[in-house]
Amino acid sequence: MSTLLEVSGVSVSFDGFKAINNLSFQIADAELRAVIGPNGAGKTTFMDIVTGKTRPDEGRVIWGERSVSLLRMNEAQIAREGIGRKFQKPTVFENQTVRENFLMALKKDRGVLSVLLFRPSKADHEQVDALAEQVGMLAELDRLAGELSHGQKQWLEIGMLLAQEPRLLLVDEPAAGMTPEEREHTSELLVQAAKTRAVVVVEHDMEFVRRLGCKVTVLHEGAVLAEGSLDHVTSNSDVIDVYLGR
Template sequence: MSTLLEVSGISVTFDGFRAINNLSFQIGPAELRAIIGPNGAGKTTFMDIVTGKTRPDEGRVIWGERSISLLKLSEAQIARAGIGRKFQRPTVFEDQSVTENLLLALKASRNPLAALLWKPKAADMDRVQALATQVGLLDALPRKAGELSHGQKQWLEIGMLLAQEPRLLLVDEPAAGMTLAEREQTTALLVDLAKTRAVVVVEHDMEFVRRLNCRVTVLHEGAVLAEGSLDHVTKNQDVIDVYLGR
């Protein structure tokens, strides 16, 4: 299987604390992966490094078929290269409609004059409809984003990321604060998205991870402790000791 993202031997230390310790990770172009681990395991720092927010002290982060080093790119360049990140708290424009939020997110020229003169074309509206359908918000297009439920705001933000056509989606704790029905819909959405791109889900909720039914990477003290199916990693004695606390 070809590799879309390859992280090898990265380490980073903050004020004497080693947050990431010789961590290696890779994911294919159409793969769903869950990353689990206790607080302080390095999950957020790992995402910060991949998206250019944090620079590692050592190691490599290689992207795509042309083997580009992400460590040489800015955060904006990494986003344009096709890496989208969804943070835990949804950040949408609350006073704008769902349609307007999705239009704002579409890939278009972003220089000030072009933005000022920009008018959505029929193709843009078609794209908004398709995105809204994909994330289950077609009926909510005219509504203000601020009126949506927590789960719907999460889906809208995923839709806004999809508007940028990312090849890798990093999603931080999507199930937090969702109703059971919303969680089920989110599971289905993430599984579907991973058919055409790489999706990494950082999650605490083991039941949600089980439903994703994908390969799991367990982090501990900034390193990979175990990798495999959820059943495989939860039978690992090291994982039981550090993660399940037995």
């Protein structure tokens, strides 16, 4: 397994508060990884840095076989490199149909002119149908995304991420606000997705993490506290201290 993303020695501070402190992190191709940690541990900021939303004060973020630095790219360029991100709050385009949402996400030339001249082909529509089926939304294709339930929006967003065909998926609390059945479906989707690409899931819910059955990284005060299987890290005394307080 080759390393897909390597974050090393990254620090960032807001008004003197160190959100990320000398963080190092690696993930390989086709790996599923859960990131847990208490509030303010720097989970979201970590994602912000990888996706280009926040510029770190120091450190390196290296991507792919050609080892390009992501720090010199903007969000859109990073996304085109193959990093997809799902936000904590489901963000789909509510004034557009599910189909339009999918079509927008399909991996195609993102240039202004080619988007202007783009008209979906039969193959494109078939791909959309396949994706919709995968996330269980085939029946909803021509509804407005705003009319969907919370869980459906989450799936739509995951579906859109898959449509982007990214090599790395960053998923922020996908199970928040879901019913137990929906959670199960979501975890299956993620496990499935991780077979062909790297997936990083940030989650609070231990049960959900356990269901993913993958390597876990614990963040605390902007740095990695522990790494390993869920059972391994939950038996780590530092982790117990952080979670339960001293």
